[in-house]
Amino acid sequence: MPSRFAANDPSPSPSESSRALVSLGSAAAALLVWEAAARSGVYPPHLFPPPSAVLRALVLDARSGELASDLAASGRRWSAGLALGSLCGAAAGLLTGAWRPARLAASPLLHFLRVVPFMMLMPLTLLWFGIGEESKILFAAWGAFFPVWLSTETAVFSVEREYVWAARTLGADGLRLWWEVYVPRSLPGTATGVRLAVSTSMFALAAAEMVGSFDGIAYRAFYCYQLFQSEKMMACIAAVGVCGYVADRIFAAAVRRLLPWQEPA
Amino acid sequence: MKTERDHLFLDFRADLHAGILTFYKTHPRKFALAAVLFLSVARALAGEKIPLVYAVPAAVPAALPLVAADRGFFREEGLDVRVAMFSSGREALQALLAGQAQIQSVSETPVVHAIVQGNAVVVVATVARHQEAKLILRSDRGILKPEDLRGKRIATLPGTNSDYFMYKFLAAHGMTPGDLKVANMSPPEMVAAYADGDIDGYFAWEPHIQFGLAAMPQSRVFYPGALYRGWMTVNMNPAYARAHPDTVRRIVRALIKAEAFIKAHKSQSLRIVARRLRMDDDVLRMVWDQNQYRVELDASLVDEMTEIGRWSLKLSKSDKPLPNFRQFIYAEPLRRERPKSVSL
Numbered sequence: 001m002p003s004r005f006a007a008n009d010p011s012p013s014p015s016e017s018s019r020a021l022v023s024l025g026s027a028a029a030a031l032l033v034w035e036a037a038a039r040s041g042v043y044p045p046h047l048f049p050p051p052s053a054v055l056r057a058l059v060l061d062a063r064s065g066e067l068a069s070d071l072a073a074s075g076r077r078w079s080a081g082l083a084l085g086s087l088c089g090a091a092a093g094l095l096t097g098a099w100r101p102a103r104l105a106a107s108p109l110l111h112f113l114r115v116v117p118f119m120m121l122m123p124l125t126l127l128w129f130g131i132g133e134e135s136k137i138l139f140a141a142w143g144a145f146f147p148v149w150l151s152t153e154t155a156v157f158s159v160e161r162e163y164v165w166a167a168r169t170l171g172a173d174g175l176r177l178w179w180e181v182y183v184p185r186s187l188p189g190t191a192t193g194v195r196l197a198v199s200t201s202m203f204a205l206a207a208a209e210m211v212g213s214f215d216g217i218a219y220r221a222f223y224c225y226q227l228f229q230s231e232k233m234m235a236c237i238a239a240v241g242v243c244g245y246v247a248d249r250i251f252a253a254a255v256r257r258l259l260p261w262q263e264p265a
Numbered sequence: 266m267k268t269e270r271d272h273l274f275l276d277f278r279a280d281l282h283a284g285i286l287t288f289y290k291t292h293p294r295k296f297a298l299a300a301v302l303f304l305s306v307a308r309a310l311a312g313e314k315i316p317l318v319y320a321v322p323a324a325v326p327a328a329l330p331l332v333a334a335d336r337g338f339f340r341e342e343g344l345d346v347r348v349a350m351f352s353s354g355r356e357a358l359q360a361l362l363a364g365q366a367q368i369q370s371v372s373e374t375p376v377v378h379a380i381v382q383g384n385a386v387v388v389v390a391t392v393a394r395h396q397e398a399k400l401i402l403r404s405d406r407g408i409l410k411p412e413d414l415r416g417k418r419i420a421t422l423p424g425t426n427s428d429y430f431m432y433k434f435l436a437a438h439g440m441t442p443g444d445l446k447v448a449n450m451s452p453p454e455m456v457a458a459y460a461d462g463d464i465d466g467y468f469a470w471e472p473h474i475q476f477g478l479a480a481m482p483q484s485r486v487f488y489p490g491a492l493y494r495g496w497m498t499v500n501m502n503p504a505y506a507r508a509h510p511d512t513v514r515r516i517v518r519a520l521i522k523a524e525a526f527i528k529a530h531k532s533q534s535l536r537i538v539a540r541r542l543r544m545d546d547d548v549l550r551m552v553w554d555q556n557q558y559r560v561e562l563d564a565s566l567v568d569e570m571t572e573i574g575r576w577s578l579k580l581s582k583s584d585k586p587l588p589n590f591r592q593f594i595y596a597e598p599l600r601r602e603r604p605k606s607v608s609l
Binding site for chain 2: 044064210211212213222
């Protein structure tokens with residue numbers, strides 16, 4: 001039986017409203033299952049609180065102003081780290097993708113660093129950069145750098161040779177060739193990398209905020225863990241999830257507007 | 266090729282199987298009884314021990330369980346105890362709450378936080394009174410008296426006894442944590458950040474205060490004095506402890522043996538604890554006598570837990586009622602083993 005969602009499916013695609021309805025329905029079903037499981041008493045409710053308790057904790061934190069100030073602190077670090085890491089990653093990806101000597105020199109080292117887990121780097125970062133804002137922004141940038149670099153490099157590899165030849169025939173060389181061929185052709189790939197970096201830089205920032213921090217949403221989650229406040233800890237996790245989702249949707253919409261010829265992956 | 270002896274053995278085995286099967290079919294009740302008896306005797310003859318996991322923090326006041334495990338006192342009591350070391354008592358307590366350990370030691374502060382938040386935990390004994398929570402400050406930065414702390418960067422690990430000491434210390438000098446810049450860190454990270462100059466001081470426990478002092482000799486250490494005295498507690502899951510009172514008594518007996526050993530063989534005990542905690546002998550010698558290693562349940566433990574409970578509720582901005590901490594102490598096994606050690 002042919003799939004309803006096959007690419008050549010002649011039936012009309014579901015409308016925006018019905019897609020939203022399916023998404024909301026599945027989220028509501030997941031919450032209901034979670035609520036029922038938490039209330040069943042199989043696992044102690046203070047270790048596995050129901051979503052209603054998490055929501056209550058979220059509202060209390062929001063009213064006290066604690067949530068907003070922690071989210072603002074994390075948001076500042078995250079946006080600075082994402083911007084820095086993405087710029088460096090895109091530049092490195094262009095370089096290693098289009099220039100063979102750079103690729104031979106830098107790629108092994110970058111691939112080596114790419115697989116080192118964030119948490120393992122944390123003590124070293126503390127020793128080198130201390131516990132100030134710089135270390136947290138650098139850590140978020142570290143998390144953003146690798147997906148952007150790898151996606152940009154791959155995008156540069158797949159730039160059609162015909163474009164390069166044509167540009168060269170028309171006299172484009174050096175920086176102009178990069179600016180007029182490599183950069184625009186690799187932009188969709190870079191955008192995919194930045195979209196991945198939206199979450200990976202958050203992972204890295206969370207690791208940084210759990211140690212040597214004065215504020216931030218991951219700091220608050222760790223603090224609540226230390227005090228056995230499971231509801232508040234899960235409220236922090238939920239807040240990060242919602243913010244991450246919203247950031248991803250905003251970014252995807254921005255890419256659709258800025259790069260209309262290519263949807264991000 | 267099978268020998269005659271092999272054939273005889275195979276015949277005997279077949280006869281035995283047939284005999285057991287016949288017995289099972291003709292006398293099922295007697296068979297079940299015989300099986301239980303056989304297994305019990307086999308278990309006793311094999312000297313099978315009760316397997317337990319004891320989650321212990323890497324802290325000097327946890328010396329008694331470490332010595333008990335090392336000297337085989339748990340084994341003597343018929344317990345097969347595997348000691349699992351954790352970087353902090355909070356982590357060790359999590360192992361108990363998650364069901365990965367049956368016994369656990371930690372200072373009383375995290376236990377109080379756990380009880381306040383509704384976790385199932387019961388204190389069966391304390392194994393040390395300690396004053397290990399301290400404050401170390403950079404006197405080379407002009408921080409000489411408590412009031413100089415205002416606006417300074419100070420590290421603590423939330424929810425621990427040193428965090429509670431911070432609250433007591435600041436309150437005693439007319440301050441709150443809001444008057445400082447308080448960072449969360451684990452003690453090893455505090456030492457590194459302190460030596461690098463990222464923080465001006467930290468509240469922690471030994472040996473991390475000694476490490477900070479070694480890294481920055483121009484430091485000033487504040488002792489808790491009368492402000493705070495802590496206990497290293499021994500905790501279990503209440504359902505497990507009440508279902509296995511004999512096991513709890515065996516644990517208590519092993520700890521009492523360790524207490525006697527520490528009193529009689531101080532230098533040997535120091536070596537055991539230094540090896541188990543991977544600590545320098547000289548550092549351990551410096552902090553060893555700051556703790557009183559004895560198995561007890563003192564009435565003042567409940568008062569201290571109640572006071573910490575009030576602080577915990579305030580900290581979590583909770584409207585939950587203050588628990589009656591006496592209900593979270595299971596004194597019966599220790600009272601039966603050594604009544605004079607229980608003053609509850």
